[in-house]
Amino acid sequence: MRTSIATVSLSGSLTEKLTAAARAGFDGVEIFENDLLASPLTPEDIRARCADLGLSIDLYQPMRDIEAVPEERLVSNLRRARHKFELMRRLGADLVLVCSSVSPEAEDDDALAAEQLARLADLAQDFGIRVAYEALAWGRHVSTYDHAWNIVETAGHPALGTCLDSFHILSRGSDPKGIADIPGEKIFFLQLADAPLLAMDVLQWSRHYRCFPGQGGFDVAGLVGQVIRAGYQGPLSLEVFNDVFRQAEAGPTAVDARRSLLVLQESVGLARPPEPVVPTGIAFAELLTPDVEPVSAVLGALGFSRTARHRSKPVDLWQQGEARVLVNTGPAARRNGTALAAIGLRSPDPAGAARRAEALLAPVLPRRRAPEDAPLEAVAAPDGTELFFCAADDDLELPSWTGDFEPLTDTSPGPGTLRIDHLALTQPWHHFDEAALFHRTVLGLDPQESVDVADPYGLFRSRAVTNADGSVRIALSVGPAPTDDEVRAQHIAFGTTDVIAAARAFREAGGRLLPVPANYHDDLAAQFEFADGELETYRELGILYDRDDTGAAFRHCYTETVGRVFFELVQRDDGYRGYGARNAPVRLAAQHAVSRYRG
Structure with a gap:
């Protein structure tokens, strides 16, 4: 038509x-x-x-x-x-x-x-x-x-x-x-x-x-x-x-x-583009950085090890459990400071996912690769984030992207990180609705309800998109004003079985956690009942807490920001589907306070 x-x-x-x-x-x-x-x-x-x-x-x-x-x-x-x-x-x-x-x-x-x-x-x-x-x-x-x-x-x-x-x-x-x-x-x-x-x-x-x-x-x-x-x-x-x-x-x-x-x-049956291919997990998150030392320090303190290096590009693979982060120091990294530039999505049919994306007008990205590199398909999301469609690790019929990396000997145990729990991408102010439509229609992810989050200087709109089992979660948000485009924060949340142990290990390794005002934890005491000493531990480590109507809890804390990226440690009870939205105003205010102090 x-x-x-x-x-x-x-x-x-x-x-x-x-x-x-x-x-x-x-x-x-x-x-x-x-x-x-x-x-x-x-x-x-x-x-x-x-x-x-x-x-x-x-x-x-x-x-x-x-x-x-x-x-x-x-x-x-x-x-x-x-x-x-x-x-x-x-x-x-x-x-x-x-x-x-x-x-x-x-x-x-x-x-x-x-x-x-x-x-x-x-x-x-x-x-x-x-x-x-x-x-x-x-x-x-x-x-x-x-x-x-x-x-x-x-x-x-x-x-x-x-x-x-x-x-x-x-x-x-x-x-x-x-x-x-x-x-x-x-x-x-x-x-x-x-x-x-x-x-x-x-x-x-x-x-x-x-x-x-x-x-x-x-x-x-x-x-x-x-x-x-x-x-x-x-x-x-x-x-x-x-x-x-x-x-x-x-x-x-x-x-x-x-x-x-x-x-x-x-x-309505008037067109038949290729069927959606819903991703089954997050293969990796890729950071571009002009200065590898601050990023390496934070990842190391989080318990990640530099396990491999790309055979032909200045890209290192950092890993802990199923969580993988690529650190890219190539020429493009010199433009905008440290930023989350790409996401690898595990797909049961990478070629089919790419065909769907191209049919729905997603820009197909040219990729410079050596003849022996895995043939990864990539498209651009509305905010410019590169999306790679990767074969699952256990798919023996397709080449794995990990085969492009040569193993290193730098390994050490980490404090229980399981996988990437979710990624948070702050969109350019004029791309929020486009981003939600893109992730729903091109990637086949289900949108959750849009929420407004108070920031000291306005309101953030946020909307998460997920697959059915929550193995892919991407939180999309837009800041209070167009000027926020220049400093759009992004973050990677790592799921852990014990956020207290992970936070302690991070701090003991020299990492700096985002400080949380005492007033926040005083208010928690009024809202919830905790076991003896539990709230004091949260206060000590800057851990935030939420509980849904079913009683499922969410515990999380944040690192300080490196460039435009910060990291989150989360412990999610079975059944908890949110992201601790009630705590977002406290986190945003704390980040503004740290930024002003350093400025």
Whole structure:
């Protein structure tokens, strides 16, 4: 099915928006009137530009406050419409969107609305144009799709149909099942947007918080299914008003938009990309660093040993139990300080995982490798983190990435680390929703509820994605402000059977744990009962504590930050599925305090 996007959904000039839409693979665009008015290009130039890019102009929008008005106002409206139709003819657009009126002059008279829309359609037909009438969720008298359709049906004009908009329908809680009763040929256009479930004025909700399908809480796929069953043959088009999208770079936003439509089409049976291949574990986390000594010191204090070195690259393998960390001191490490740059995901079908990722527009990364190196497939996540699809260690049919490393003799026992419990990636401020959609659709991970976490300087949004058994957990978050992009913190959490022993061993080896205010542990005493001496031990070592409704506990502590990375030691009771979110404000405040002290 053809895909389209409204230019209002992207940032930049009209030329930039058109280029981004074409590069992302859209078939067409809706030209938003304000974008045309602000462009130095003539309508003929825009038409030619779209043709050069392979884009059709599927809709011109919007025309407002047209119907159910006094006769003298209608005459003025038709004069205005004639000018717009002349412009559309120059533009090469043959469908115009008319929104239900919000004017105080509009009368609550369906017969009058139908009669005046028919007169508008008569004029449009003279220009070879059709009119798609849409119910705004905040329309003065017409605010539901079935009401708008009743008026269109009453008018009975061949050049007049309806436009269905998922936001306007679902934000009001309307039942989309009635769409099946509308003849497909009278559904002239379909606009799609998702949105988080919020309790607020619907106009403000629409203007600021729409998002792409799959990023919010609406059943957009269910609505599209009803529209397809009605016989609709037009494009699936995105119309998203979003403050973040308006400020973010148009190219990545367009790719995110296109990915959302590919997944939507998959969910309703209109497309069949390769099946998701859910990762079964974390093979490694890779740190880029210009200074290996601080990283080595922390890893060594955590009980990791440098067990191998890559045969052709400046990359060391540090290991304890099943937890593996690669330390890369290559040229790229000199740019941004120590950072978590790549994640190896164990996959039952690495090639299939890569095919799925590429089909959903994940950038495939070129990889410099020697002939004897394992052929690892890699793609980039929205935040730039490299994702490698690795064969499981016990898969004898595929070469293992560990075969690229030559063993070293530097080994020592560690304090009980089992594996990487989770990874936490702070996203660029404009990529949070895109990241959640990417990890769910490309990697097949299940998203958990989004939570807000208080930071001394704002709020962090956080949302974790996991596989079914929790062997892959990635916590995605976004900081309070765009300036946080420059210092986005990331961290690796190591699971241990005894966090107290691990914390003591780390400290005795010269490691520095993040200090936690005494007030925090005083409050713990008010919330929970502990065994004798338990709370005092937590206070001594800076261990944080949480307990869920089932009684399962979570104990964790943090190292101080190296570059942009810090480490966490966690002891997770069976059944505890969270990440100690209630403790995050304390951790964030403590990290800010350490940073200020050092500064």
